[in-house]
Amino acid sequence: MHRVPVISTGMAERLAEQKAMRRHRLVRRALVVTSVVAFLSGAAWAVLYSSLLSFDADRLTVDGTGSSVDAAAIVAVVAEYDGTSLALVDTVTLRGELLEVPNVRDVSISRQWPSGLAVVVVAREPVAAVPVADGVALLDQDAVQVGVVAVAPPELPLITIPLTGEDRRTLEAALVVLNSLPDDLAAEVGSLSATTQDSVTLTLRDGVVVEWGSSQESELKSQVLATLRTAEVSRGSSVFDVSAPTFPITR
Numbered sequence: 001m002h003r004v005p006v007i008s009t010g011m012a013e014r015l016a017e018q019k020a021m022r023r024h025r026l027v028r029r030a031l032v033v034t035s036v037v038a039f040l041s042g043a044a045w046a047v048l049y050s051s052l053l054s055f056d057a058d059r060l061t062v063d064g065t066g067s068s069v070d071a072a073a074i075v076a077v078v079a080e081y082d083g084t085s086l087a088l089v090d091t092v093t094l095r096g097e098l099l100e101v102p103n104v105r106d107v108s109i110s111r112q113w114p115s116g117l118a119v120v121v122v123a124r125e126p127v128a129a130v131p132v133a134d135g136v137a138l139l140d141q142d143a144v145q146v147g148v149v150a151v152a153p154p155e156l157p158l159i160t161i162p163l164t165g166e167d168r169r170t171l172e173a174a175l176v177v178l179n180s181l182p183d184d185l186a187a188e189v190g191s192l193s194a195t196t197q198d199s200v201t202l203t204l205r206d207g208v209v210v211e212w213g214s215s216q217e218s219e220l221k222s223q224v225l226a227t228l229r230t231a232e233v234s235r236g237s238s239v240f241d242v243s244a245p246t247f248p249i250t251r
């Protein structure tokens with residue numbers, strides 16, 4: 001004979017309560033998940049599509065244009081994104097467009113919530129002048145032409161090396177030398193000349209000639225030149241050859 005299991009009334013009630021509690025927990029979890037999804041969906045909609053978080057061209061700030069970059073051209077490019085969700089503004093594409101603006105050397109873009117953009121420009125600023133057929137070309141540190149003027153600004157050194165052809169590398173070498181100089185020495189340079197990349201010569205504004213050579217060891221050459229110019233043995237010298245800085249020559 002087999003016995004039929006008997007469940008007491010109390011146990012049956014407890015099992016029913018446990019099932020009810022499990023159902024309650026499941027329902028509560030479902031409600032929590034639904035609420036979270038709804039909240040995230042609403043937040044995503046607000047960020048991506050709400051006009052409150054769209055780019056407003058009146059909230060654009062532009063810094064760093066200097067004297068060589070047209071700030072209005074920067075504003076015109078960025079204004080094309082007016083009304084676009086700030087989160088959807090493709091700053092990589094926008095940066096590429098801004099780099100096409102004349103004399104922009106580099107640029108960074110940051111979002112300014114809820115509806116602004118901040119653009120910081122690194123402008124190409126002239127550091128030297130080179131004579132050309134229709135005046136004087138102004139060059140930045142990368143040998144990029146940033147403008148042409150009738151007369152060279154007095155504060156810029158004149159480089160007597162052609163802009164094009166086989167002399168291009170020589171010109172770039174001269175600019176590397178100029179950009180490597182300490183500020184006080186760079187301010188004294190009136191002109192630079194060279195026939196090769198390794199024969200750069202500086203003429204200072206007081207008429208002193210410095211045979212610099214290549215752009216190598218520029219820091220050491222600057223230190224040697226500063227020492228020689230104040231040394232008693234160099235008094236009256238008008239030419240300083242520091243092309244081999246460990247064996248300088250004065251005459």
